Amino acid sequence: MTPEELRSLTPGVLGILVRRGADFAAAEDAVQDALVEALRVWPDDPPRDPKGWLVTVAWRRFLDAARSEAARRRREESAEEEPPPGPATSVDDTLQLYFLCAHPSLTPASAVALTLRAVGGLTTRQIAEAYLVPEATMAQRISRAKRTVSRVRFDQPGDVATVLRVLYLVFNEGYTGDVDLAAEAIRLTRQLAATIDHPEVYGLLALMLLHHARRAARTGDDGGLVPLAEQDRTRWDTALIAEGVLILQAALARDRLGEFQAQAAIAALHADAPHAGETDWVQIVEWYDELARLTDSPVVRLNRAVAVGEADGARAGLAALSDLDQTLPRYAAVAAYLHERDGDGKRAARLYAEAAAQAPNLAERDHLTRQAARLHRQL
Structure with a gap:
C-alpha cells in the first residue's frame, strides 16, 4: 500500500x-x-x-x-x-470531517492545515515544509484549530462552499518540500466527490485537473515562468484534460452553475485550442461575464479585461480595465500587456517594471522584469 x-x-x-x-x-x-x-x-x-x-x-x-x-x-x-x-460502524464520516476541518470559526490558514492533517493524513512536518514555516509554528496552528473544532458537534451540517475554498487554497500552493500539494488537493477533491453529489465539487475537480494538465509546460528549462500563450502545448497532459472536460460537462448538465464550474469552462476553452491564436476569446468573455455575475470579484473583472482585449482589441480591454482599482494585485501587469498590444511600448515598459516590483513570487518577478527589459531594448 x-x-x-x-x-x-x-x-x-x-x-x-x-x-x-x-x-x-x-x-x-x-x-x-x-x-x-x-x-x-x-x-x-x-x-x-x-x-x-x-x-x-x-x-x-x-x-x-x-x-x-x-x-x-x-x-x-x-x-x-x-x-x-476493526471498524465498529459502516457510517462514512468523511464528509463530516471535511465540514469540521473547514469550519467557519477557523482562519483559512488553520482550515488548510487541519484539513491536510486530519483528512489528508499528512504529518505536521510535511505541512510545515510545504508552507515554509517552522514545524513548531505549524504544530501550534494545528493544535489551536483542533481545540476550536473540538467544541463543534461532529454531526453538525457544514458548508460545501467553504470546504471547496479550502481545497482550492491547498491546490494553489503547488509543490514545496516533499509534498505535492496540487496533487494532494486533487486527491482530496476526488475523495470529496465520491462522498457528496454536488455540481460545484465536480466543477472544482475539473478546474484542478485542467490546470494541473498544463503544469509541465509552465516553466522553461531555465526554471523561468512561461505564459499560457507561449507554452508548448504538446507538453500538456491530454488525459487529464479529457477527464476534466468530461467531469465539467456532467456538472454543467445539472444546470446549477457555480463559480468553479465557470472557471473550469474557461480553462477548458484554453485547453481546447491547439494554438494560442485559435483560442475562442469571445466565448471566454461570456464565461467571465457569468463568473462576474456569480462572484462580483474585482480579480475576475481584471481577468475579464484581458479576455476582452483579446476578443475585441487592446483599446476595448483598456476600457474594461479603466473601471477597476489600480491597487488590485496584478493590475499593473495587465495594464502593461494591454498597452503593449495597443502600441504604447514606453508606457508598457514602465508598467512591467512596476508590476515586477509588486510580484508575489520570484518566478513572476523575473518574468515581468524580462518583459520590461525587452521593451526597453526596443525603444
Missing part, C-alpha cells in the same frame, strides 16, 4: 474514533500515531484488513493517552471495555 493509499483511510478511521466517544483533538493525534506505526510495520507484515488495523491501533493509542491524563479519567471509565478490532 502506497503512502497516498494509506492516507486515504484517515477520514474513516478518525470518524470511527470520534463516534466511539473520543475527543476530536485526541482522536486525531491517535490516528497520526497509528499512521506512523503502519509505515513502520506494514512493509514487513501487511495486515489483511488495513482499516481495521488502523482503528485498533489508533483506539489503543487513544486509550493509553486517556489513562495518562487525570482530566480524561471519566472518558476512560466509559471506555473501559476495549471494543473488538
Whole structure:
C-alpha cells in the first residue's frame, strides 16, 4: 500500500474514533500515531484488513493517552471495555470531517492545515515544509484549530462552499518540500466527490485537473515562468484534460452553475485550442461575464479585461480595465500587456517594471522584469 493509499483511510478511521466517544483533538493525534506505526510495520507484515488495523491501533493509542491524563479519567471509565478490532460502524464520516476541518470559526490558514492533517493524513512536518514555516509554528496552528473544532458537534451540517475554498487554497500552493500539494488537493477533491453529489465539487475537480494538465509546460528549462500563450502545448497532459472536460460537462448538465464550474469552462476553452491564436476569446468573455455575475470579484473583472482585449482589441480591454482599482494585485501587469498590444511600448515598459516590483513570487518577478527589459531594448 502506497503512502497516498494509506492516507486515504484517515477520514474513516478518525470518524470511527470520534463516534466511539473520543475527543476530536485526541482522536486525531491517535490516528497520526497509528499512521506512523503502519509505515513502520506494514512493509514487513501487511495486515489483511488495513482499516481495521488502523482503528485498533489508533483506539489503543487513544486509550493509553486517556489513562495518562487525570482530566480524561471519566472518558476512560466509559471506555473501559476495549471494543473488538476493526471498524465498529459502516457510517462514512468523511464528509463530516471535511465540514469540521473547514469550519467557519477557523482562519483559512488553520482550515488548510487541519484539513491536510486530519483528512489528508499528512504529518505536521510535511505541512510545515510545504508552507515554509517552522514545524513548531505549524504544530501550534494545528493544535489551536483542533481545540476550536473540538467544541463543534461532529454531526453538525457544514458548508460545501467553504470546504471547496479550502481545497482550492491547498491546490494553489503547488509543490514545496516533499509534498505535492496540487496533487494532494486533487486527491482530496476526488475523495470529496465520491462522498457528496454536488455540481460545484465536480466543477472544482475539473478546474484542478485542467490546470494541473498544463503544469509541465509552465516553466522553461531555465526554471523561468512561461505564459499560457507561449507554452508548448504538446507538453500538456491530454488525459487529464479529457477527464476534466468530461467531469465539467456532467456538472454543467445539472444546470446549477457555480463559480468553479465557470472557471473550469474557461480553462477548458484554453485547453481546447491547439494554438494560442485559435483560442475562442469571445466565448471566454461570456464565461467571465457569468463568473462576474456569480462572484462580483474585482480579480475576475481584471481577468475579464484581458479576455476582452483579446476578443475585441487592446483599446476595448483598456476600457474594461479603466473601471477597476489600480491597487488590485496584478493590475499593473495587465495594464502593461494591454498597452503593449495597443502600441504604447514606453508606457508598457514602465508598467512591467512596476508590476515586477509588486510580484508575489520570484518566478513572476523575473518574468515581468524580462518583459520590461525587452521593451526597453526596443525603444
